[in-house]
Every structure is written in C-alpha cells, then in structure tokens.
Amino acid sequence: DIQMTQSPSSLSASVGDRVTITCRASQSISRYLNWYQQKPGKAPNLLIYAASSLQSGVPSRFSGSGSGTDFTLTISSLQPEDFATYYCQQSYSTPPTFGGGTKVEIE
C-alpha cells in the first residue's frame, strides 16, 4: 500500500492567515492526489482533486499543488469556517489510502 504522510499533524492559526499543509507519498503518485475537509461529526468534503483542481462550490482561497511524491494544500486567507481537519488521499493505486490528517485550530 502507498503510505501518505501529512505534516504538521496540527497547527494553530488566526483568521486571515495563509496556511499550508503538506502531504508526502511513499512512492510517486503522479498527480493522483485529493484533499478533503472534515468538520467534527461530519463526513469529509472533497476540496481538491487531481492535485490542483478545485471541486465545484469550493471557495477559491483553497488551492493545491504538487506532483510525484510531494503535495501541498494552501488556504490563502483562513476563514472561521475553515477550522477543521484536512486529509489527503492518493488515488494512484488500489487500495486508495489517506493521510493521518492535519487539524487546523484557532490560535
């Protein structure tokens, strides 16, 4: 299985901050990388697919980049509704696997 490692596991930030989350794959996955946001008690919500494509309805302050083994999710200006846990997921091979998550908390 391809292992996905996210960093940091948690971070504290303020409204308006630029936030970057990193995801690293244990082998090259081209651009088969997706990002999800999960709020407490809710299902994950797809934000970014194919490394950098914004899912319909997702605010443009979210962006993704990377290819191969290293990827980033950036929130350009953190909003109150963005405090949540973020997961990356590789879709290069079966089984699809998720990173351990990054919890974004209020500073």
Place this chain on the structure above:
Amino acid sequence: QVQLQESGPGLVKPSETLSLTCAVSGYSISSGYYWGWIRQPPGKGLEWIGSIYHSGSTSYNPSLKSRVTISVDTSKNQFSLKLSSVTAADTAVYYCARVYGRNFDYWGQGTLVTVSS
C-alpha cells in the same frame, strides 16, 4: 442533488457480522460510477473498505478482503456492506460514498457501529 444515507445496527457483538445499507437518492446507481464504503475509528483517520460498480464488480481493501462483502441492489437503488468476525478494532463510523473518477465526491452522514458484548 445526490444524497446517500447509511442504515443498520449501531451495536454488534464480537465475532458476529456487521451489516449496513446505503440508500442513494438523486442519482440512479444503474447509471454508472463505483460506490464505496470508508470507515473512521473514533478519533482516528480514514480507511477505505471497498467499492462496487452497478454491474456488481467489486474491489476490496486487501487488509479486510477476507471478511468483507459488498453487494448492490439496483432495484432499490442501494448497496450494502457485510463485515464478518468483527472485533473491537472494527468499531468506527462507517461512511458510504460515490466514487467519482478517482475521488469520493458525495458522502453519507456516517453511522457509528460499536462492537461490544
């Protein structure tokens, strides 16, 4: 709007079989796409269990393959999960989701299944 809703027992005894159903509305399963199950132990990350196509073709996580069966009922527009010989390690929130291309774009709200005697 595509909606998914999980249903099934919230408590299962050790060694028994966990059974869940996912009802889909707003989209006909027969029209295409894979449909999957993902679980999340309390306070932990996400694990893909398996997926099924409307034709019945399945794909399972090798770590669970010996215990998992996913089936589809297109007449009821739903698909189901069976996980046998459960232990406390199978306690989790179980989600159903649509597989769009290579990602999960619509999810159910999730249902907590606790394995305990």
